[in-house]
Ligand SMILES: Nc1ncnc2c1ncn2[C@@H]1O[C@H](COP(=O)(O)OP(=O)(O)O)[C@@H](O)[C@H]1O
């Protein structure tokens with residue numbers, strides 16, 4: 001989920017409430033159901049009664065978001081169940097009336113009343129996904145506009161859970177699972193970066209652990225709605241995304257934003273690597289590197305505060321793996337790994353020693369060594 005922050009008056013958050021995006025060092029993902037705004041569908045902690053964006057009285061999730069289930073989209077896709085939601089879209093599993101198989105349909109949240117910048121975001125996601133072809137990025141099957149429900153895009157339906165859900169369900173990832181995630185996400189990032197695309201919203205909610213029919217887990221990178229095209233594609237004389245949007249908006253999620261994103265400075269591939277460093281920190285420790293009461297404080301910390309050592313909360317972490325995470329979190333892009341491929345290679349080189357230390361720690365904790373990848377319950 002992303003938020004837009006007004007860079008000219010940084011105390012003011014333009015779009016989405018901080019509750020939706022902030023995940024502190026002691027995240028409270030469990031507990032009572034979160035109230036939801038019936039208009040913009042932002043969710044809030046239990047106890048909040050009104051939406052901070054549009055002042056609507058909040059309701060229970062079931063009262064607000066399930067209206068579309070059972071309905072048809074573009075006369076072709078029947079929405080069966082909601083499988084996910086972010087700030088800009090609700091995602092439904094859907095059946096096509098003629099084609100066999102199941103699909104995922106992402107509906108632009110504000111339906112037929114979509115604001116121009118939301119429509120622009122939608123169009124950007126469609127055009128960028130067409131350029132990033134990787135087994136670790138979900139392709140678009142179709143997209144369009146439904147007169148009653150608004151803009152939608154259709155993708156293959158994934159089965160499993162996103163990384164945020166996985167971390168909430170079972171806590172930090174075991175090293176073999178984490179390493180698979182590093183392998184697959186760096187492959188997706190390398191492919192995007194080579195196509196001149198910077199994702200700009202790398203976070204656990206946008207990383208999906210997909211279980212295929214044979215039980216194998218493949219990690220997929222989702223949600224290119226904030227992505228930026230660094231240069232027009234070869235042969236295309238059109239302006240790059242940079243020329244289309246002004247520099248006044250800071251885009252991203254405060255808990256994973258790079259310092260250069262916070263400061264509205266130019267971003268490149270290394271900004272995604274910083275955000276992925278935050279993801280790795282959380283996947284290893286169950287905690288975010290920075291904690292704050294507000295989005296603005298949190299963004300300040302991304303720029304100025306040194307991160308804690310992840311080994312404080314992850315005792316088995318080898319020195320070399322810890323160094324990689326801390327290098328990714330360097331404030332200056334030139335001090336980070338310079339590409340996703342460099343990160344992948346450095347991780348692979350440090351892995352044997354890391355696995356050795358992890359295995360010893362597992363043996364010490366319990367006589368059963370965990371080696372398989374965990375799957376979510378059906
Ligand atoms: N193809 C898919 N199959 C299954 N679930 C999906 C799929 N795409 C997205 N989701 C779920 O929906 C959530 C929101 O999707 P996302 O594309 O990130 O929307 P937003 O742009 O609103 O953040 C994801 O975190 C994921 O859990």
Ligand SMILES: [Mg+2]
Pocket residue numbers: 001086087205206223
């Ligand atoms: Mg998302």
